[in-house]
Amino acid sequence: MPGVATSHLRRVSALLALALSLATGLSGLLVVPGTAQGTGQVRHYYIQAEKVDWTLVPTGYYDDKLGREVPAGVTRYPAIVLRGYEDPDFKRPLPRAPWMGILGPIIEARVGDKVVVHFRNGDFAYGRPHSLHVHGLSYRMAHDGGWMPHPAPAQPGTAVPPGGEHTYEWEAGPDSAGTWFYHDHSVDAADNVRRGMLGGVIVRGADERPADREYVLLFSNFLRTVTRLRRDFFTINGVAFMGGLPGLGARVGERVRFRLIGMGDEFHTFHLHGHRWTLNGQIVDNVPVAPASTATFEFVEDAPGLWMLHCHVLDHAETGMMQHYAVTER
Amino acid sequence: MPGVATSHLRRVSALLALALSLATGLSGLLVVPGTAQGTGQVRHYYIQAEKVDWTLVPTGYYDDKLGREVPAGVTRYPAIVLRGYEDPDFKRPLPRAPWMGILGPIIEARVGDKVVVHFRNGDFAYGRPHSLHVHGLSYRMAHDGGWMPHPAPAQPGTAVPPGGEHTYEWEAGPDSAGTWFYHDHSVDAADNVRRGMLGGVIVRGADERPADREYVLLFSNFLRTVTRLRRDFFTINGVAFMGGLPGLGARVGERVRFRLIGMGDEFHTFHLHGHRWTLNGQIVDNVPVAPASTATFEFVEDAPGLWMLHCHVLDHAETGMMQHYAVTER
Amino acid sequence: MPGVATSHLRRVSALLALALSLATGLSGLLVVPGTAQGTGQVRHYYIQAEKVDWTLVPTGYYDDKLGREVPAGVTRYPAIVLRGYEDPDFKRPLPRAPWMGILGPIIEARVGDKVVVHFRNGDFAYGRPHSLHVHGLSYRMAHDGGWMPHPAPAQPGTAVPPGGEHTYEWEAGPDSAGTWFYHDHSVDAADNVRRGMLGGVIVRGADERPADREYVLLFSNFLRTVTRLRRDFFTINGVAFMGGLPGLGARVGERVRFRLIGMGDEFHTFHLHGHRWTLNGQIVDNVPVAPASTATFEFVEDAPGLWMLHCHVLDHAETGMMQHYAVTER
Numbered sequence: 005m006p007g008v009a010t011s012h013l014r015r016v017s018a019l020l021a022l023a024l025s026l027a028t029g030l031s032g033l034l035v036v037p038g039t040a041q042g043t044g045q046v047r048h049y050y051i052q053a054e055k056v057d058w059t060l061v062p063t064g065y066y067d068d069k070l071g072r073e074v075p076a077g078v079t080r081y082p083a084i085v086l087r088g089y090e091d092p093d094f095k096r097p098l099p100r101a102p103w104m105g106i107l108g109p110i111i112e113a114r115v116g117d118k119v120v121v122h123f124r125n126g127d128f129a130y131g132r133p134h135s136l137h138v139h140g141l142s143y144r145m146a147h148d149g150g151w152m153p154h155p156a157p158a159q160p161g162t163a164v165p166p167g168g169e170h171t172y173e174w175e176a177g178p179d180s181a182g183t184w185f186y187h188d189h190s191v192d193a194a195d196n197v198r199r200g201m202l203g204g205v206i207v208r209g210a211d212e213r214p215a216d217r218e219y220v221l222l223f224s225n226f227l228r229t230v231t232r233l234r235r236d237f238f239t240i241n242g243v244a245f246m247g248g249l250p251g252l253g254a255r256v257g258e259r260v261r262f263r264l265i266g267m268g269d270e271f272h273t274f275h276l277h278g279h280r281w282t283l284n285g286q287i288v289d290n291v292p293v294a295p296a297s298t299a300t301f302e303f304v305e306d307a308p309g310l311w312m313l314h315c316h317v318l319d320h321a322e323t324g325m326m327q328h329y330a331v332t333e334r
Numbered sequence: 335m336p337g338v339a340t341s342h343l344r345r346v347s348a349l350l351a352l353a354l355s356l357a358t359g360l361s362g363l364l365v366v367p368g369t370a371q372g373t374g375q376v377r378h379y380y381i382q383a384e385k386v387d388w389t390l391v392p393t394g395y396y397d398d399k400l401g402r403e404v405p406a407g408v409t410r411y412p413a414i415v416l417r418g419y420e421d422p423d424f425k426r427p428l429p430r431a432p433w434m435g436i437l438g439p440i441i442e443a444r445v446g447d448k449v450v451v452h453f454r455n456g457d458f459a460y461g462r463p464h465s466l467h468v469h470g471l472s473y474r475m476a477h478d479g480g481w482m483p484h485p486a487p488a489q490p491g492t493a494v495p496p497g498g499e500h501t502y503e504w505e506a507g508p509d510s511a512g513t514w515f516y517h518d519h520s521v522d523a524a525d526n527v528r529r530g531m532l533g534g535v536i537v538r539g540a541d542e543r544p545a546d547r548e549y550v551l552l553f554s555n556f557l558r559t560v561t562r563l564r565r566d567f568f569t570i571n572g573v574a575f576m577g578g579l580p581g582l583g584a585r586v587g588e589r590v591r592f593r594l595i596g597m598g599d600e601f602h603t604f605h606l607h608g609h610r611w612t613l614n615g616q617i618v619d620n621v622p623v624a625p626a627s628t629a630t631f632e633f634v635e636d637a638p639g640l641w642m643l644h645c646h647v648l649d650h651a652e653t654g655m656m657q658h659y660a661v662t663e664r
Numbered sequence: 665m666p667g668v669a670t671s672h673l674r675r676v677s678a679l680l681a682l683a684l685s686l687a688t689g690l691s692g693l694l695v696v697p698g699t700a701q702g703t704g705q706v707r708h709y710y711i712q713a714e715k716v717d718w719t720l721v722p723t724g725y726y727d728d729k730l731g732r733e734v735p736a737g738v739t740r741y742p743a744i745v746l747r748g749y750e751d752p753d754f755k756r757p758l759p760r761a762p763w764m765g766i767l768g769p770i771i772e773a774r775v776g777d778k779v780v781v782h783f784r785n786g787d788f789a790y791g792r793p794h795s796l797h798v799h800g801l802s803y804r805m806a807h808d809g810g811w812m813p814h815p816a817p818a819q820p821g822t823a824v825p826p827g828g829e830h831t832y833e834w835e836a837g838p839d840s841a842g843t844w845f846y847h848d849h850s851v852d853a854a855d856n857v858r859r860g861m862l863g864g865v866i867v868r869g870a871d872e873r874p875a876d877r878e879y880v881l882l883f884s885n886f887l888r889t890v891t892r893l894r895r896d897f898f899t900i901n902g903v904a905f906m907g908g909l910p911g912l913g914a915r916v917g918e919r920v921r922f923r924l925i926g927m928g929d930e931f932h933t934f935h936l937h938g939h940r941w942t943l944n945g946q947i948v949d950n951v952p953v954a955p956a957s958t959a960t961f962e963f964v965e966d967a968p969g970l971w972m973l974h975c976h977v978l979d980h981a982e983t984g985m986m987q988h989y990a991v992t993e994r
Contacts, residue, residue: 066483139949140940145969148937152972153726154907179940179947194978247484269979271601271931271952273624277478280470280509284614284944287509289469292601292624294933294952296976309475312482316626318524319599396813577814601931603954607808610800610839614944617839619799622931622954639805642812646956648854649929 044116050089051109051121051136051203053188055129058083058106058200060226060237065245065324069235079244081231083200084127084134086186094124103219103251106242108203110220111186113141113176115210121172121186125164133163133190139296140184140205141174150189163190181209183220183263183298198230200242202267215261215302217254223293223315223325224268237324238270238315244324252313253330254305261302266293272320276329277311279303290316308333374446380419381439381451381466381533383518385459388413388436388530390556390567395575395654399565409574411561413530414457414464416516424454433549433581436572438533440550441516443471443506445540451502451516455494463493463520469626470514470535471504480519493520511539513550513593513628528560530572532597545591545632547584553623553645553655554598567654568600568645574654582643583660584635591632596623602650606659607641609633620646638663704776710749711769711781711796711863713848715789718743718766718860720886720897725905725984729895739904741891743860744787744794746846754784763879763911766902768863770880771846773801773836775870781832781846785824793823793850799956800844800865801834810849823850841869843880843923843958858890860902862927875921875962877914883953883975883985884928897984898930898975904984912973913990914965921962926953932980936989937971939963950976968993 061079066072088098088109098109113119119141125134137149149172151162161170187193188201204220226237243249254260264274275290281303283291291299293315314326391409396402418428418439428439443449449471455464467479479502481492491500517523518531534550556567573579584590594604605620611633613621621629623645644656721739726732748758748769758769773779779801785794797809809832811822821830844865848856864880886897903909914920924934935950941963943951951959953975974986 137937139935140947142940142967143938145938145967145971148969148971150937150972152906152970155970179942182947184949194982197978246482267978269977271624273626275469275626277467277480278473278475280472282509284946286614287470287512288627289514290624290626292622292627292952294931294950294976295978296933296935296950297948297952307472307475309478310482310485311475311478312480316624317599318527318597318625322524576812601954603956605799605956607797607810608803608805610802612839616944617800617842618957619844620954620956622952622957637802637805639808640812640815641805641808642810646954647929648857648927648955652854 045114046118046120047111047113049109049111049119049121050092050094050124051086052089052094052124052126053084053134053201054087054126056083056085057081058085058242060231060233060239060242061244061324062248063245079233079237081233082129083242084130084132084196085200086203092122094126101251103249104241105222105239105249106200107220107222108186108201110203111205112208113206114208114212115176115178115181117176119174119176121174122169123164123172124169125166128166131166132192132196133165134188134196134201135162135164135170135190136172136186137189138172138174138184138186138205140182140207141180142177143172143174147172147174148189151191151193176207180207181212182207183265183300185222185265185267185298187267195230197267198225198227202265204263204265206263216258217260218263219252219261220263220265221274222265222267223272223274224266225270227269238272238320240313240315240325240327243327246312246326246328249327252327253332255332256305256308256334258305259302260305261300264291264293264299266295266297268295270320271295271317272325273316274299274313275316276313278307278309279311305331307331375444376448376450377441377443379439379441379449379451380422380424380454381416382419382424382454382456383414383464383531384417384456386413386415387411388415388572390561390563390569390573391575391654392573392578393575398652409563409567411563412459413572414460414462414526415530416533422452424456431581433579434571435552435569435579436530437550437552438516438531440533441535442538443536444538445506445508445511447506449504449506451504452499453494453502454499455496458496461496462522462526463495464518464526464531465492465494465500465520466502466516467519468502468504468514468516468535470512470537471510472507473502473504477502477504478519481521481523506537510537511542512537513595513630515552515595515597515628517597525560527597528555528557532595534593534595536593546588547590548593549582549591550593550595551604552595552597553602553604554596555600557599568602568650570643570645570655570657573657576642576656576658579657582657583662585662586635586638586664588635589632590635591630594621594623594629596625596627598625600650601625601647602655603646604629604643605646606643608637608639609641635661637661705774706778706780707771707773709769709771709779709781710752710754710784711746712749712754712784712786713744713794713861714747714786716743716745717741718745718902720891720893720899720902721904721984722908723905739893739897741893742789743902744790744792744856745860746863752782754786761911763909764901765882765899765909766860767880767882768846768861770863771865772868773866774868775836775838775841777836779834779836781834782829783824783832784829785826788826791826792852792856793825794848794856794861795822795824795830795850796832796846797849798832798834798844798846798865800842800867801840802837803832803834807832807834808849811851811853836867840867841872842867843925843960845882845925845927845958847927855890857927858885858887862925864923864925866923876918877920878923879912879921880923880925881934882925882927883932883934884926885930887929898932898980900973900975900985900987903987906972906986906988909987912987913992915992916965916968916994918965919962920965921960924951924953924959926955926957928955930980931955931977932985933976934959934973935976936973938967938969939971965991967991
């Protein structure tokens with residue numbers, strides 16, 4: 005039973021993180037600009053591609069193959085992520101909930117809104133061109149962001165050079181309600197996405213109210229060919245192994261909404277202990293998550309405890325695609 | 335065309351198995367304790383983890399890679415399975431239908447019932463701790479069965495030592511109707527499940543009547559790293575290659591219900607020749623089965639013949655995820 | 665940015681292909697025999713298994729692993745495909761749309777019809793037995809086409825020898841409406857399917873009218889163990905890499921219907937840039953495609969441009985499972 009020695013410390017730390025996030029209102033309470041008023045708005049987002057040294061396993065983990073503990077630092081790699089700012093000069097970062105992990109800022113809109121994303125390529129680490137491509141919203145082809153080797157020349161906004169900027173305009177029409185996401189679609193798009201360039205999108209229906217807690221969870225793999233680490237990792241929001249992604253949870257009586265996003269090279273499932281919910285007319289406690297597909301569901305919290313939330317593909321679960329979900333009494 | 339020499343013998347054997355199972359009423363007619371009366375019952379199950387020498391390919395098979403027949407015995411490994419008993423002393427085994435294969439006893443309940451499982455860890459072969467975790471039913475955290483490396487100390491019932499016992503209490507609420515399953519979730523849960531520790535759960539709605547035949551089929555893989563055999567196997571109820579899982583079938587005119595369970599490291603599909611049915615409003619003859627997801631559907635049998643039932647992922651089908659389904663005239 | 669030098673040529677070629685296909689009416693306008701009149705018909709198809717030298721990447725491609733351009737010819741292998749003929753002597757080939765790629769002829773029927781397929785095994789290249797097995801339609805066991813190693817002797821039509829013929833009779837009952845397919849199911853069925861032996865089936869409901877464009881797209885892999893090429897390929901209709909499958913597209917205002925078929929050894933997804941549609945009550949722009957499952961959906965075209973259509977499993981997309989979808993103004 006590896007890890008027992010440090011487990012008490014971790015428990016305290018996880019519970020503290022939960023308490024903290026509950027206190028600050030960051031856990032599951034989305035704080036995004038321009039979402040307070042009615043419909044038909046233009047919502048501006050300032051999003052930058054930038055390098056961070058990302059740690060895939062912040063708790064460290066016991067590696068069965070190596071037969072020893074691997075400290076957190078050994079799982080660090082130079083990621084390119086998407087980060088949101090309040091201002092057009094990319095100076096004041098948007099607040100981030102701890103559970104968001106590697107995810108870019110959550111773009112939130114209501115049906116009828118227009119989303120304008122001011123994108124800046126701040127990737128001076130790899131020095132690669134980047135772009136943003138969105139799912140679920142409508143746009144003219146000039147705002148697609150998808151780089152194609154041909155026909156030439158490349159469309160504007162499909163290969164923004166380091167230091168360059170581009171503005172994308174996307175419409176949240178009546179057929180855009182739901183959970184979506186945006187990601188790099190430039191040259192070598194697959195590897196850019198694998199390095200971390202993805203964020204969530206929420207488009208609310210006309211009468212849709214936010215739940216008390218809303219979590220956007222990305223199920224994706226990180227290939228060693230991209231990270232240059234010793235092995236692949238299966239992650240939730242870019243984090244592997246239990247305890248590494250704090251802040252997931254609720255109080256009894258709250259309405260909790262999950263918004264799942266699949267990405268990468270594998271199919272996953274989402275299983276939450278102690279809970280069931282309805283999805284597409286079926287009662288389930290496990291939801292398949294295909295790359296680039298999403299699932300949205302909710303329930304009223306009624307099960308106090310410290311639960312496991314994990315992918316149920318066995319080798320994904322045992323190599324770290326597993327986190328805590330903490331429910332406190334009312 | 336390997337296997338032709340022995341095929342006649344196999345045919346006779348398969349048909350005999352069908353006839354036998356039809357005669358004994360074990361095929362698709364679930365015999366479980368305490369299910370006859372009304373709702374709101376407490377249903378007790380006595381389930382033991384125990385070692386059996388399990389044969390993955392009871393018919394033997396022709397191995398394309400090796401270029402020769404592989405006899406049944408070469409596919410035998412020391413499995414840990416879940417077996418049901420009628421009594422609290424684990425002396426009188428519950429009857430088992432041949433088609434159940436490696437599956438543990440099928441737990442059957444009605445919405446409103448409470449299920450009490452008296453679990454005994456009889457694994458003195460590997461000498462590992464074990465537990466039971468259920469899907470679809472509700473329970474307090476103390477009955478979850480999911481072992482977590484932290485926080486310490488481990489919850490009760492998450493690591494029952496060899497020779498130890500634990501009682502789990504699960505509730506079949508109104509949001510529990512459907513097909514579910516239970517499995518080991520202790521230390522090294524993934525490998526324990528891969529060794530065979532899984533059984534099905536049926537929760538019937540208030541007005542739901544059993545079909546004339548009900549089959550619970552588990553689609554899962556057996557890794558060589560766990561079995562120590564020369565290769566991986568893809569199985570239905572722990573059995574690979576046609577003819578190895580007798581007793582699947584029906585008579586024309588009977589109502590047949592399939593309850594599929596996915597598990598393991600791969601996604602599968604269920605295809606049945608000569609039949610179509612409705613699932614989630616769609617007419618299909620092929621159903622994807624994700625790890626830890628289930629699917630329930632039924633049809634009235636109208637197609638006499640000896641049909642193929644198989645996973646339609648090509649390399650799963652060709653390496654043995656395929657069985658007979660025999661339909662006799664009324 | 666590999667491929668830029670030849671990209672202009674490719675663009676011209678792709679647009680010409682589109683223009684050509686629009687002009688000839690072959691793109692998305694299915695031309696099949698016997699579909700004009702009412703219901704309850706008997707529809708005869710003449711389908712032959714035959715060898716063609718199939719090029720998986722007709723555009724050539726830049727291989728990241730090799731670090732150089734790979735010309736089209738290096739991706740050629742001896743395929744066995746299914747080809748349709750107008751006559752019982754297999755002399756006059758049915759017309760084929762360019763987007764059909766490696767697919768066999770599309771069998772089209774209406775609920776209430778009977779489909780009679782006159783099959784000829786013209787595989788003198790490999791000299792293997794072949795058969796046809798259909799999904800979604802009903803048939804007696806003698807018309808199943810699925811070869812089984814036992815019981816012996818093999819059913820008729822499950823192992824038609826080279827030069828041999830067999831007639832299959834399938835019924836399109838009320839529970840057969842939808843998108844289906846037929847494929848080889850003889851000895852070594854998996855490898856025969858992997859070599860290219862698959863075609864689509866459309867069964868229209870009583871009141872269903874064809875859309876202005878209907879595309880049948882097969883998502884499947886081609887294993888190097890079967891093709892004897894240097895690597896695996898992920899393909900749409902047997903073609904990998906953008907520009908290789910011309911003729912997919914529409915004019916603004918047209919109703920477009922996609923009929924997706926999964927096959928092979930992997931799960932895929934279908935993503936189309938710039939579009940969204942409703943499937944099973946959900947708004948989506950990405951559809952999981954499991955082996956042997958199908959999905960049917962449609963939308964009214966409203967987005968002019970040259971869009972990307974691709975599998976969103978990252979390593980499938982980056983190794984070629986990606987094509988153009990061209991939308992011209994009304």
